[in-house]
Amino acid sequence: MIDPRRLVVLAAVALLALNPGMAAASPAKPKPAAAPTVAPPPPAAEPLPPPKIYLFRGAMGPIFSTGMDRLSEKLTQAGFSADVYEFTICRWIGDRAIASYKESPAPIVLIGHSMGGLCSVLISEMAAKENIPISLVIIIDPAHATDDVPLNVQRFINIFLSDSVLGGGDVVAVPGYRGHYASYDLKESSRVSHINIEKSDDIHRQIIEMVTQLPRIPPQTQADAVPLRYLVPGDTPVELWDSGVRLPVRRGDTMESIAAANRVPLWSLAQSNSLPENAPLTPGQTIIVPRHLTPPEPTAAMATPATPGRR
Numbered sequence: 323m324i325d326p327r328r329l330v331v332l333a334a335v336a337l338l339a340l341n342p343g344m345a346a347a348s349p350a351k352p353k354p355a356a357a358p359t360v361a362p363p364p365p366a367a368e369p370l371p372p373p374k375i376y377l378f379r380g381a382m383g384p385i386f387s388t389g390m391d392r393l394s395e396k397l398t399q400a401g402f403s404a405d406v407y408e409f410t411i412c413r414w415i416g417d418r419a420i421a422s423y424k425e426s427p428a429p430i431v432l433i434g435h436s437m438g439g440l441c442s443v444l445i446s447e448m449a450a451k452e453n454i455p456i457s458l459v460i461i462i463d464p465a466h467a468t469d470d471v472p473l474n475v476q477r478f479i480n481i482f483l484s485d486s487v488l489g490g491g492d493v494v495a496v497p498g499y500r501g502h503y504a505s506y507d508l509k510e511s512s513r514v515s516h517i518n519i520e521k522s523d524d525i526h527r528q529i530i531e532m533v534t535q536l537p538r539i540p541p542q543t544q545a546d547a548v549p550l551r552y553l554v555p556g557d558t559p560v561e562l563w564d565s566g567v568r569l570p571v572r573r574g575d576t577m578e579s580i581a582a583a584n585r586v587p588l589w590s591l592a593q594s595n596s597l598p599e600n601a602p603l604t605p606g607q608t609i610i611v612p613r614h615l616t617p618p619e620p621t622a623a624m625a626t627p628a629t630p631g632r633r
Contacts, residue, residue, distance in 0.1 A: 370537040373429035373457060375404035376419055376445070380436025380465075380488075383408055387435045389462075389520035393529065400530050409434070412441035416448040423449075429457035429536050433529065435520040436489050439464025439480075443471065443493065450474040457536055460529060462520045463489030471495040477502040477532075477564055481519065485509045488516040495549070502565035503549040504612075510556035528562045548610050552593050561586075563612035566594055571607040584611050 377394050379387035390406050397404035407415050419430060430449070432442035439461030446456045450472040458477045461468065468491040471478045480493045484507045495503050508514045548566035569580070577599055581588045592599045594610040603609070 371426075371428040372402060373431045373533060373536055374419070374422065375402055375431040375433065375533065376415060376442075377404060377406040378409050378412065378415075378432075378434035378438030378441045379406060380409060380434075380438050383435075383438070386517050387438065387520060389518075389522075389526075390433070390435055390438065392521065393433065393526050396526055396530060397533065400534070402533060409437040409441040412444055413448070415441075416445035419445060420449055420452055420454060423454050424452075430454070431458045431460075431533055431536070432456060433460045433462075434464065435462045436516065437465050439489070439491065439493075440468040443469050446475050447472050458532065460532075461491070461493065462525075463516050464491035464493060465489060466491050468493050471499060471501075471503065473499055473501075475499075475501055478504070479562055479564070480505045481525065481560065481562075482507060483509045483514065483516060483519065486516045489519075499549075500547070502547045504563055504565060505549075505551045506560055506562075507551075507553045508560065510554065511558070513557060522560075525560060525562070532562065532564075548594075550594060550610075550612055552590065555589055558587075558589070561590075561612075563590075564614055565612075566610040567613050568608045569611050571603045571605055571609055573605045575603055575605075577601055577603065580609060580611065584613075586612050 375394075375397055377390045379390045383390065394404045394406040422428075423430060432445055434440070434442035442459050442461050443464070446459055447469060449456055454474065456475045458479075459471070459475050460479045460481070463482045463486055464480065466489075471493060473496060475495075478493075478495065478501060480491070482489060482491060482493075482505075484490055484492055486509075492505070492507070494505075495501075508519065546567060547564075548568060550563060550566050554560060563586075569584075571580075577591055577597065578588055580603075581591045588599050590612050591597075591609070592601075594612060595601075
Protein backbone atom coordinates (compact mmCIF):
# COMPACT_ATOMS: atom_id res chain seq x y z
CA MET A 323 0.00 0.00 0.00
CA ILE A 324 1.34 3.43 -1.04
CA ASP A 325 1.86 6.00 1.73
CA PRO A 326 -0.67 8.94 1.22
CA ARG A 327 2.01 11.48 2.08
CA ARG A 328 4.16 10.15 -0.75
CA LEU A 329 1.23 10.54 -3.16
CA VAL A 330 0.91 14.23 -2.17
CA VAL A 331 4.60 14.86 -2.86
CA LEU A 332 4.46 13.06 -6.21
CA ALA A 333 1.40 15.06 -7.24
CA ALA A 334 3.13 18.33 -6.44
CA VAL A 335 6.22 17.34 -8.45
CA ALA A 336 4.07 16.37 -11.42
CA LEU A 337 2.17 19.64 -11.31
CA LEU A 338 5.39 21.64 -11.36
CA ALA A 339 6.67 19.60 -14.27
CA LEU A 340 3.55 20.45 -16.28
CA ASN A 341 3.69 24.22 -15.42
CA PRO A 342 7.25 25.39 -14.54
CA GLY A 343 6.13 29.04 -14.26
CA MET A 344 3.90 28.25 -11.31
CA ALA A 345 6.88 28.49 -8.96
CA ALA A 346 7.18 32.17 -9.78
CA ALA A 347 3.46 32.84 -9.96
CA SER A 348 3.29 34.00 -6.38
CA PRO A 349 6.30 36.29 -5.85
CA ALA A 350 7.14 37.53 -2.41
CA LYS A 351 5.14 40.57 -1.38
CA PRO A 352 7.17 43.67 -2.36
CA LYS A 353 8.39 45.84 0.44
CA PRO A 354 6.92 49.35 0.51
CA ALA A 355 9.23 52.00 -0.94
CA ALA A 356 11.24 53.75 1.70
CA ALA A 357 10.14 57.30 2.33
CA PRO A 358 12.72 59.84 1.13
CA THR A 359 15.01 61.03 3.91
CA VAL A 360 14.33 64.66 4.83
CA ALA A 361 16.91 66.52 6.86
CA PRO A 362 15.40 67.91 10.06
CA PRO A 363 15.07 71.68 10.08
CA PRO A 364 17.92 73.47 11.83
CA PRO A 365 17.12 74.30 15.43
CA ALA A 366 15.87 77.82 15.93
CA ALA A 367 18.49 80.12 17.38
CA GLU A 368 17.76 80.39 21.05
CA PRO A 369 17.74 83.91 22.42
CA LEU A 370 20.60 84.75 24.71
CA PRO A 371 19.78 84.64 28.40
CA PRO A 372 19.61 87.98 30.16
CA PRO A 373 23.03 89.35 31.13
CA LYS A 374 24.50 89.19 34.59
CA ILE A 375 25.64 92.64 35.63
CA TYR A 376 28.37 93.39 38.15
CA LEU A 377 28.83 96.98 39.33
CA PHE A 378 31.81 98.24 41.33
CA ARG A 379 32.21 101.33 43.48
CA GLY A 380 35.44 103.26 43.81
CA ALA A 381 37.39 104.10 46.97
CA MET A 382 35.10 105.06 49.85
CA GLY A 383 32.34 103.89 47.56
CA PRO A 384 29.37 104.20 49.96
CA ILE A 385 30.17 107.94 50.14
CA PHE A 386 31.59 108.87 46.73
CA SER A 387 30.25 106.18 44.34
CA THR A 388 26.56 106.21 45.23
CA GLY A 389 25.71 106.52 41.54
CA MET A 390 26.59 102.84 41.20
CA ASP A 391 23.93 101.97 43.77
CA ARG A 392 21.35 104.07 41.95
CA LEU A 393 22.24 102.45 38.63
CA SER A 394 22.02 99.00 40.22
CA GLU A 395 18.52 99.81 41.49
CA LYS A 396 17.41 101.00 38.04
CA LEU A 397 18.78 97.90 36.34
CA THR A 398 17.06 95.67 38.90
CA GLN A 399 13.78 97.51 38.32
CA ALA A 400 14.26 96.88 34.58
CA GLY A 401 14.37 93.15 35.30
CA PHE A 402 18.11 92.47 35.30
CA SER A 403 20.38 90.74 37.79
CA ALA A 404 22.57 93.65 38.89
CA ASP A 405 24.59 93.68 42.11
CA VAL A 406 27.02 96.35 43.31
CA TYR A 407 30.30 95.58 45.10
CA GLU A 408 33.35 97.25 46.58
CA PHE A 409 36.44 97.16 44.40
CA THR A 410 38.40 95.71 47.34
CA ILE A 411 36.84 92.27 46.72
CA CYS A 412 37.42 92.49 42.97
CA ARG A 413 39.21 89.19 42.46
CA TRP A 414 36.77 87.28 44.62
CA ILE A 415 33.81 88.60 42.60
CA GLY A 416 35.75 87.84 39.42
CA ASP A 417 36.15 84.21 40.48
CA ARG A 418 32.41 84.05 41.26
CA ALA A 419 31.49 85.55 37.90
CA ILE A 420 33.70 83.06 36.05
CA ALA A 421 32.30 80.10 38.01
CA SER A 422 28.75 81.30 37.36
CA TYR A 423 29.43 81.58 33.63
CA LYS A 424 30.89 78.06 33.46
CA GLU A 425 27.84 76.67 35.25
CA SER A 426 25.26 78.63 33.24
CA PRO A 427 26.65 80.79 30.40
CA ALA A 428 25.06 84.23 30.16
CA PRO A 429 26.40 87.56 28.87
CA ILE A 430 28.60 89.33 31.42
CA VAL A 431 28.40 93.10 31.91
CA LEU A 432 30.94 94.94 34.07
CA ILE A 433 30.41 98.57 35.13
CA GLY A 434 32.74 100.43 37.46
CA HIS A 435 33.50 103.91 38.77
CA SER A 436 37.03 105.05 39.68
CA MET A 437 38.85 102.04 41.19
CA GLY A 438 35.75 100.07 40.26
CA GLY A 439 36.64 100.80 36.63
CA LEU A 440 40.10 99.34 37.16
CA CYS A 441 38.41 96.31 38.75
CA SER A 442 36.15 95.84 35.70
CA VAL A 443 39.14 95.58 33.37
CA LEU A 444 40.96 93.30 35.83
CA ILE A 445 38.02 90.87 35.86
CA SER A 446 37.98 91.00 32.06
CA GLU A 447 41.62 89.89 32.09
CA MET A 448 40.78 87.07 34.50
CA ALA A 449 37.99 85.93 32.17
CA ALA A 450 40.32 86.11 29.14
CA LYS A 451 42.58 83.49 30.73
CA GLU A 452 39.54 81.19 30.91
CA ASN A 453 38.46 81.98 27.30
CA ILE A 454 35.27 83.58 28.60
CA PRO A 455 33.87 86.54 26.63
CA ILE A 456 32.76 89.76 28.29
CA SER A 457 29.81 91.29 26.48
CA LEU A 458 30.09 94.86 27.74
CA VAL A 459 32.45 96.88 29.93
CA ILE A 460 31.61 100.46 30.89
CA ILE A 461 34.09 102.30 33.09
CA ILE A 462 33.50 105.77 34.49
CA ASP A 463 36.53 107.93 35.28
CA PRO A 464 38.73 104.93 36.06
CA ALA A 465 42.01 105.09 37.91
CA HIS A 466 45.13 105.97 35.90
CA ALA A 467 46.58 102.50 36.61
CA THR A 468 43.78 100.73 34.70
CA ASP A 469 45.15 98.17 32.22
CA ASP A 470 44.40 98.02 28.49
CA VAL A 471 41.19 96.42 27.25
CA PRO A 472 41.79 92.69 26.57
CA LEU A 473 40.69 90.91 23.39
CA ASN A 474 37.76 89.02 24.99
CA VAL A 475 35.80 92.25 25.63
CA GLN A 476 33.21 92.60 22.89
CA ARG A 477 32.11 96.17 23.69
CA PHE A 478 33.99 98.76 25.72
CA ILE A 479 33.11 102.31 26.73
CA ASN A 480 35.19 104.71 28.83
CA ILE A 481 33.63 107.93 30.13
CA PHE A 482 36.34 109.91 31.89
CA LEU A 483 37.95 113.22 32.78
CA SER A 484 41.52 113.29 31.48
CA ASP A 485 42.47 116.05 33.93
CA SER A 486 41.07 114.20 36.95
CA VAL A 487 43.48 113.39 39.78
CA LEU A 488 41.25 110.75 41.37
CA GLY A 489 40.39 109.14 38.05
CA GLY A 490 41.45 110.20 34.57
CA GLY A 491 42.34 106.79 33.16
CA ASP A 492 42.54 107.14 29.36
CA VAL A 493 42.18 103.41 28.71
CA VAL A 494 43.11 101.99 25.31
CA ALA A 495 42.70 98.52 23.82
CA VAL A 496 45.47 95.96 23.37
CA PRO A 497 46.92 95.58 19.85
CA GLY A 498 44.69 93.46 17.62
CA TYR A 499 41.48 94.37 19.44
CA ARG A 500 38.46 93.85 17.14
CA GLY A 501 35.53 94.70 19.37
CA HIS A 502 33.53 97.90 19.73
CA TYR A 503 35.42 100.71 21.46
CA ALA A 504 34.37 104.25 22.36
CA SER A 505 36.17 106.76 24.60
CA TYR A 506 34.62 110.01 25.90
CA ASP A 507 36.74 112.67 27.58
CA LEU A 508 34.47 115.10 29.47
CA LYS A 509 37.20 117.39 30.83
CA GLU A 510 35.67 120.44 29.08
CA SER A 511 32.35 120.08 30.89
CA SER A 512 32.08 122.48 33.81
CA ARG A 513 29.26 120.43 35.33
CA VAL A 514 31.14 117.16 35.69
CA SER A 515 33.59 116.07 38.38
CA HIS A 516 35.00 112.77 39.58
CA ILE A 517 32.40 112.52 42.35
CA ASN A 518 29.32 113.15 40.21
CA ILE A 519 30.26 111.72 36.82
CA GLU A 520 28.70 108.32 37.69
CA LYS A 521 25.42 109.88 38.88
CA SER A 522 24.06 111.17 35.54
CA ASP A 523 20.49 109.98 35.03
CA ASP A 524 20.90 110.35 31.28
CA ILE A 525 23.99 108.14 31.21
CA HIS A 526 22.13 105.62 33.39
CA ARG A 527 19.25 105.61 30.89
CA GLN A 528 21.59 104.95 27.99
CA ILE A 529 23.39 102.16 29.86
CA ILE A 530 20.07 100.44 30.56
CA GLU A 531 19.14 100.75 26.87
CA MET A 532 22.45 99.18 25.84
CA VAL A 533 22.08 96.31 28.29
CA THR A 534 18.55 95.71 27.02
CA GLN A 535 19.83 95.55 23.43
CA LEU A 536 22.63 93.05 24.13
CA PRO A 537 20.65 89.82 23.44
CA ARG A 538 19.50 91.22 20.07
CA ILE A 539 22.94 92.17 18.74
CA PRO A 540 24.34 89.73 16.12
CA PRO A 541 27.98 88.84 16.85
CA GLN A 542 29.18 89.50 13.28
CA THR A 543 28.65 93.25 13.71
CA GLN A 544 32.11 93.42 15.29
CA ALA A 545 33.78 92.87 11.92
CA ASP A 546 33.48 96.46 10.69
CA ALA A 547 33.64 98.30 14.01
CA VAL A 548 35.79 101.44 13.99
CA PRO A 549 37.07 102.70 17.38
CA LEU A 550 35.92 106.15 18.50
CA ARG A 551 37.74 108.69 20.67
CA TYR A 552 36.12 112.01 21.56
CA LEU A 553 36.88 115.15 23.48
CA VAL A 554 33.28 116.10 24.17
CA PRO A 555 32.62 119.85 23.84
CA GLY A 556 31.85 121.62 27.11
CA ASP A 557 28.36 121.10 28.57
CA THR A 558 27.37 118.97 25.56
CA PRO A 559 25.05 115.99 26.06
CA VAL A 560 26.92 112.69 26.08
CA GLU A 561 25.59 110.16 23.61
CA LEU A 562 27.06 106.70 24.11
CA TRP A 563 27.82 105.43 20.63
CA ASP A 564 29.29 101.94 20.58
CA SER A 565 31.72 102.37 17.70
CA GLY A 566 32.01 103.90 14.26
CA VAL A 567 31.16 102.62 10.78
CA ARG A 568 32.71 103.63 7.45
CA LEU A 569 30.32 105.08 4.89
CA PRO A 570 31.05 106.21 1.31
CA VAL A 571 30.48 109.84 0.37
CA ARG A 572 27.92 110.36 -2.39
CA ARG A 573 27.69 113.23 -4.82
CA GLY A 574 26.33 116.30 -3.09
CA ASP A 575 27.10 115.08 0.45
CA THR A 576 28.50 117.51 2.98
CA MET A 577 29.67 117.05 6.53
CA GLU A 578 26.47 118.72 7.70
CA SER A 579 24.14 116.62 5.51
CA ILE A 580 25.82 113.36 6.58
CA ALA A 581 25.53 114.35 10.25
CA ALA A 582 21.84 115.18 9.79
CA ALA A 583 21.10 111.98 7.86
CA ASN A 584 22.67 109.85 10.59
CA ARG A 585 21.25 111.90 13.48
CA VAL A 586 24.65 112.68 15.00
CA PRO A 587 26.08 116.09 15.97
CA LEU A 588 28.41 117.72 13.48
CA TRP A 589 31.24 117.94 16.01
CA SER A 590 31.29 114.12 16.38
CA LEU A 591 31.63 113.65 12.63
CA ALA A 592 34.47 116.20 12.50
CA GLN A 593 36.36 114.53 15.35
CA SER A 594 35.79 111.00 14.03
CA ASN A 595 37.46 111.94 10.78
CA SER A 596 39.94 114.61 11.97
CA LEU A 597 38.32 117.09 9.59
CA PRO A 598 36.95 120.63 9.94
CA GLU A 599 33.17 120.82 10.21
CA ASN A 600 33.03 122.56 6.81
CA ALA A 601 35.56 120.29 5.08
CA PRO A 602 34.80 119.67 1.37
CA LEU A 603 34.05 116.01 0.55
CA THR A 604 34.72 113.98 -2.60
CA PRO A 605 32.37 111.26 -3.93
CA GLY A 606 33.79 107.85 -3.05
CA GLN A 607 35.65 109.22 -0.04
CA THR A 608 35.11 107.24 3.18
CA ILE A 609 33.65 108.92 6.26
CA ILE A 610 33.54 107.42 9.77
CA VAL A 611 30.12 107.89 11.36
CA PRO A 612 29.42 107.09 15.04
CA ARG A 613 26.66 104.55 15.50
CA HIS A 614 24.60 102.56 17.93
CA LEU A 615 24.50 98.80 17.45
CA THR A 616 20.73 99.10 17.64
CA PRO A 617 19.75 102.62 16.53
CA PRO A 618 17.83 104.66 19.12
CA GLU A 619 14.49 106.25 18.48
CA PRO A 620 14.97 109.48 16.49
CA THR A 621 13.52 111.62 19.28
CA ALA A 622 15.80 110.05 21.90
CA ALA A 623 19.05 110.27 19.97
CA MET A 624 19.69 113.94 20.60
CA ALA A 625 17.79 114.42 23.84
CA THR A 626 19.35 116.89 26.25
CA PRO A 627 20.58 115.04 29.33
CA ALA A 628 19.66 115.95 32.85
CA THR A 629 22.31 117.88 34.74
CA PRO A 630 24.29 115.44 36.85
CA GLY A 631 23.71 116.09 40.54
CA ARG A 632 26.54 116.90 42.88
CA ARG A 633 26.29 114.64 45.88
